[in-house]
Amino acid sequence: MKRLLPLLLLCLTACHEARLPQDYVEDDVPPRIYPDYADVTVPPNIAPLHFVVEDAGQNATCSFQKTTCGVSDCDVQYVTKGHVASLSVKRWKKLCETPGDIRVDVYTQDEEGRWHHKRPFAIHVSPDTIDPYIAYRLIAPSYVTYEDLTICQRQLSSFRETVVYGNMINSREETGQCINCHAFQQENPRRMQFHVRQHMGGTLLTYDGQTEKVDLRTDSLISAGVYPAWHPTEPLIAYSTNRTFQTFHTRDVQKVEVQDELSDLILYDITRHKVTQLPHEDDWLDCFPTWSPDGRWLYYCSAHYERTDSALPRQADLIRHYDRVHYSLFRRTFDPSTQTFGPREVVYNAAAEGKSATLPRISPDGRFLMFTLGSFGVFHIWHTDADLRLMDLTSGDIRPLDELNSPQTESYHSWSSSGRWVVFSSRRDDGNFTRPFFAHIDAEGHASKPFELPSDDPLYHRQLLRSYNVPEFIGGPVRITPQQLARVIRGNATKAH
Numbered sequence: 001m002k003r004l005l006p007l008l009l010l011c012l013t014a015c016h017e018a019r020l021p022q023d024y025v026e027d028d029v030p031p032r033i034y035p036d037y038a039d040v041t042v043p044p045n046i047a048p049l050h051f052v053v054e055d056a057g058q059n060a061t062c063s064f065q066k067t068t069c070g071v072s073d074c075d076v077q078y079v080t081k082g083h084v085a086s087l088s089v090k091r092w093k094k095l096c097e098t099p100g101d102i103r104v105d106v107y108t109q110d111e112e113g114r115w116h117h118k119r120p121f122a123i124h125v126s127p128d129t130i131d132p133y134i135a136y137r138l139i140a141p142s143y144v145t146y147e148d149l150t151i152c153q154r155q156l157s158s159f160r161e162t163v164v165y166g167n168m169i170n171s172r173e174e175t176g177q178c179i180n181c182h183a184f185q186q187e188n189p190r191r192m193q194f195h196v197r198q199h200m201g202g203t204l205l206t207y208d209g210q211t212e213k214v215d216l217r218t219d220s221l222i223s224a225g226v227y228p229a230w231h232p233t234e235p236l237i238a239y240s241t242n243r244t245f246q247t248f249h250t251r252d253v254q255k256v257e258v259q260d261e262l263s264d265l266i267l268y269d270i271t272r273h274k275v276t277q278l279p280h281e282d283d284w285l286d287c288f289p290t291w292s293p294d295g296r297w298l299y300y301c302s303a304h305y306e307r308t309d310s311a312l313p314r315q316a317d318l319i320r321h322y323d324r325v326h327y328s329l330f331r332r333t334f335d336p337s338t339q340t341f342g343p344r345e346v347v348y349n350a351a352a353e354g355k356s357a358t359l360p361r362i363s364p365d366g367r368f369l370m371f372t373l374g375s376f377g378v379f380h381i382w383h384t385d386a387d388l389r390l391m392d393l394t395s396g397d398i399r400p401l402d403e404l405n406s407p408q409t410e411s412y413h414s415w416s417s418s419g420r421w422v423v424f425s426s427r428r429d430d431g432n433f434t435r436p437f438f439a440h441i442d443a444e445g446h447a448s449k450p451f452e453l454p455s456d457d458p459l460y461h462r463q464l465l466r467s468y469n470v471p472e473f474i475g476g477p478v479r480i481t482p483q484q485l486a487r488v489i490r491g492n493a494t495k496a497h
């Protein structure tokens with residue numbers, strides 16, 4: 001009897017395996033699925049792409065099939081039953097262990113019980129792996145609450161999400177606090193920074209096991225450091241310093257406008273706690289710095305703005321003429337040995353075209369510069385016309401990334417360490433919430449169809465009332481705990497000079 005038990009269990013398991021319908025009608029139409037994973041290109045180390053079949057009536061069945069060695073005898077096939085198509089991480093990994101196409105067949109059952117075979121689609125498995133983690137801030141997509149937010153990290157090969165720091169650990173009703181602008185040096189989770197605003201404010205820096213809170217404000221600056229850019233190799237961070245404000249439209253669907261009243265650039269030396277202000281000119285707004293991969297150029301966006309009505313305060317004038325503020329892309333040479341910068345150079349004169357370019361980010365090989373282009377302003381996350389553009393730095397050619405853009409907002413973007421993948425923020429699903437989307441970028445700068453961050457429950461993002469803010473690749477998990485960070489935040493800040 002004991003010898004028959006394993007065989008009996010095997011038979012019971014096999015009986016519960018989902019099976020494909022044998023009698024069906026061929027429908028030459030694609031299935032309607034969410035998220036839309038049809039014909040996307042994915043890395044071999046991504047989590048399973050679970051989706052829901054939205055045009056199924058009574059039932060649905062899906063087949064995932066992969067030929068692993070070029071002949072049908074090597075096919076790996078898994079079948080799922082129900083409106084939700086989901087596979088275990090182990091099975092998905094088996095499908096993705098070699099480059100090639102995963103064929104997906106979707107069968108739906110109508111109200112009369114007839115089965116319909118939809119047009120098959122493919123999921124293309126690339127040989128290029130992706131960084132193992134991303135970090136992001138989860139925040140309500142409104143302008144009235146900011147305390148209930150977290151910086152999180154997500155393992156991309158699974159569905160595991162953990163909190164790097166939760167804002168409510170140290171925040172109380174009477175002492176509001178905000179955290180923002182997380183950043184890493186070369187995707188290194190041991191070299192991280194983020195800001196704490198208001199109560200217990202300062203910049204949290206963790207560098208190779210040492211964590212401290214720094215006060216970056218000096219008497220000569222308009223603010224502490226805001227938008228960060230780690231130098232690729234040196235213990236240096238470039239920041240913009242900003243005096244920002246937000247206003248609200250009454251007749252525009254884009255309700256919120258975030259503007260700079262003043263902004264400059266600084267360089268912070270971590271080891272010496274020294275702040276150096278970059279050369280700046282009056283009536284110029286400098287923002288969103290980023291480094292070239294060799295660390296010898298600092299790129300940034302800058303807008304020239306002079307008051308139109310001298311009788312108005314500067315902020316009131318900017319509010320009245322918000323749509324006249326146009327940022328272009330500039331750069332300066334940098335000498336790491338002396339920590340000095342050269343004169344500014346124009347990279348792309350977007351203002352001359354009546355446009356505004358922000359968020360420059362350069363590919364690890366130094367060839368491509370990706371940025372966001374909109375009609376005006378610097379905070380494009382609220383602008384529905386904001387799209388991604390790609391500049392070839394060898395030729396100067398610029399093109400819209402039509403493969404990635406949608407009718408809704410595309411904004412913050414980040415390159416993987418290999419330069420073969422990008423993650424960017426998009427509101428394409430509903431116009432209200434930013435979600436992370438990934439795309440493969442080939443050596444010539446061509447992008448594949450983007451895919452949404454996979455979730456164990458494919459309807460999770462439709463139910464999550466949070467936006468993903470500032471997605472950044474990291475090479476592994478942040479090991480320092482939220483409680484350890486909270487203790488540093490409650491302590492005194494080291495004063496920069």
